[in-house]
Amino acid sequence: MKKVGVAILGLGVVGGGTYKILDEHREFYKKIHNVDIVVESVLELRKERALALGIAENKIASNIAEICSNPEVDIVVEVIGGVEPAKTFVLAALNAGKSVVTSNKELFCKYSHELEKAAKKNNCGLFYEASCVGGVPVIRALLDNLQGNKILSMMGIINGTTNYILTKMSNGGASYDEVLKEAQKLGYAEANPTADVEGFDAAYKLSILSSMSFHTKIPFSKVYREGITDISAEDIQYGKQLGYALKLLAIGKNSDSGIEVRVHPTFVKLSHPLASVNDSYNAVYVTGDSVEDVMLYGRGAGALPTGSAIVGDIIYCATHNNFNYSTFKNTENADPSVKFVTNFESAYYIRFDAQDKAGVLSKVSSVLSKHDISVAQVIQEDGKKNGAVPLILVTHLTRENNVKKAVDEINANGGFAKVASVIRVVS
Numbered sequence: 375m376k377k378v379g380v381a382i383l384g385l386g387v388v389g390g391g392t393y394k395i396l397d398e399h400r401e402f403y404k405k406i407h408n409v410d411i412v413v414e415s416v417l418e419l420r421k422e423r424a425l426a427l428g429i430a431e432n433k434i435a436s437n438i439a440e441i442c443s444n445p446e447v448d449i450v451v452e453v454i455g456g457v458e459p460a461k462t463f464v465l466a467a468l469n470a471g472k473s474v475v476t477s478n479k480e481l482f483c484k485y486s487h488e489l490e491k492a493a494k495k496n497n498c499g500l501f502y503e504a505s506c507v508g509g510v511p512v513i514r515a516l517l518d519n520l521q522g523n524k525i526l527s528m529m530g531i532i533n534g535t536t537n538y539i540l541t542k543m544s545n546g547g548a549s550y551d552e553v554l555k556e557a558q559k560l561g562y563a564e565a566n567p568t569a570d571v572e573g574f575d576a577a578y579k580l581s582i583l584s585s586m587s588f589h590t591k592i593p594f595s596k597v598y599r600e601g602i603t604d605i606s607a608e609d610i611q612y613g614k615q616l617g618y619a620l621k622l623l624a625i626g627k628n629s630d631s632g633i634e635v636r637v638h639p640t641f642v643k644l645s646h647p648l649a650s651v652n653d654s655y656n657a658v659y660v661t662g663d664s665v666e667d668v669m670l671y672g673r674g675a676g677a678l679p680t681g682s683a684i685v686g687d688i689i690y691c692a693t694h695n696n697f698n699y700s701t702f703k704n705t706e707n708a709d710p711s712v713k714f715v716t717n718f719e720s721a722y723y724i725r726f727d728a729q730d731k732a733g734v735l736s737k738v739s740s741v742l743s744k745h746d747i748s749v750a751q752v753i754q755e756d757g758k759k760n761g762a763v764p765l766i767l768v769t770h771l772t773r774e775n776n777v778k779k780a781v782d783e784i785n786a787n788g789g790f791a792k793v794a795s796v797i798r799v800v801s
């Protein structure tokens with residue numbers, strides 16, 4: 375029986391989960407896949423962590439060079455996260471002829487061009503299913519099963535931390551700060567939550583997923599990004615009244631006008647399948663020209679779900695002799711011929727603090743109409759707060775720049791209304 379040796383770099387939550395799955399399923403994989411997958415080495419500074427997982431002391435390496443020169447290691451699993459030292463270690467492994475499986479979205483998003491070049495040069499595999507949406511098998515679906523399609527669009531809830539926070543804000547009416555603190559206490563949000571709550575994590579993943587979907591490099595710098603830190607419980611409640619759930623949505627579209635890629639808080643119509651993706655769950659909703667709509671749903675993080683994606687890649691690597699690389703020229707920057715759409719089309723939720731006087735609604739409408747923005751829904755609430763009443767509008771489809779111009783004009787125009795928040799809407 376073929377034996378395949380694995381080294382795991384980093385025994386944090388995901389590394390530990392990966393080890394556990396491999397260890398517990400070893401006999402099962404032998405029976406099913408006719409391959410004996412053995413963890414030959416681990417790189418982990420906290421030796422006690424490795425020992426607690428049941429890893430023999432002689433399998434704990436003290437540096438990457440030991441792993442690269444170990445002839446028993448065929449596949450290196452990188453689950454350290456962040457750019458360095460992960461990048462140096464992955465390049466060293468590839469240059470030593472080891473295939474690599476990584477869960478590192480930031481590394482893959484920013485440096486896949488370098489990693490892939492090293493993998494090709496050394497005839498190694500480079501696998502990254504776990505880098506996007508944890509246990510949800512979206513990468514393989516895009517790389518294999520959906521290849522018969524031109525992918526027209528994808529929309530995803532691809533960050534569990536923010537989905538957890540928004541769900542709790544929606545259910546309990548608590549503020550962002552209160553829910554963040556609770557999420558940190560429960561271990562759902564990191565002590566430094568910036569990467570998640572400011573949308574970086576989702577933007578790394580969208581850069582990877584949209585590059586693969588649209589067969590061209592979409593660098594991180596092309597992804598428009600807004601996080602959830604300014605979201606108020608008030609807007610979530612008004613959104614609910616209007617029939618929407620608030621999500622941090624990652625959106626990629628490819629049309630004759632060009633490619634648009636953006637991550638921002640979005641009101642999603644309650645009838646849309648993404649509206650019922652709650653708590654820390656993730657989902658990706660892909661539209662292809664042949665298949666129409668497909669939604670993949672599941673756990674985007676966690677020891678065993680992410681471990682499941684990593685082990686799937688290990689088994690694929692262990693049972694295939696030829697490796698596939700990007701379908702496009704994987705360069706650092708975007709192909710200069712690709713047009714990126716920034717003045718995109720969307721519907722908008724706009725909340726105003728308005729003066730409670732005759733004619734205010736008509737003044738607001740007249741600015742909107744001047745910028746070709748047509749209104750679909752309105753809520754005008756009773757009850758003054760700081761001398762103003764809330765006025766909430768949802769527009770029909772319009773353009774981003776039209777909304778920016780209208781907002782600037784209303785805010786500059788004599789105080790009949792001030793724009794308190796603007797949130798894009800998907801029906």
Ligand code: HSE
Nearest residue numbers: 532533534535674675
């Ligand atoms: N921090 C990520 C999330 C998980 O909250 O979804 C790993 O990508």
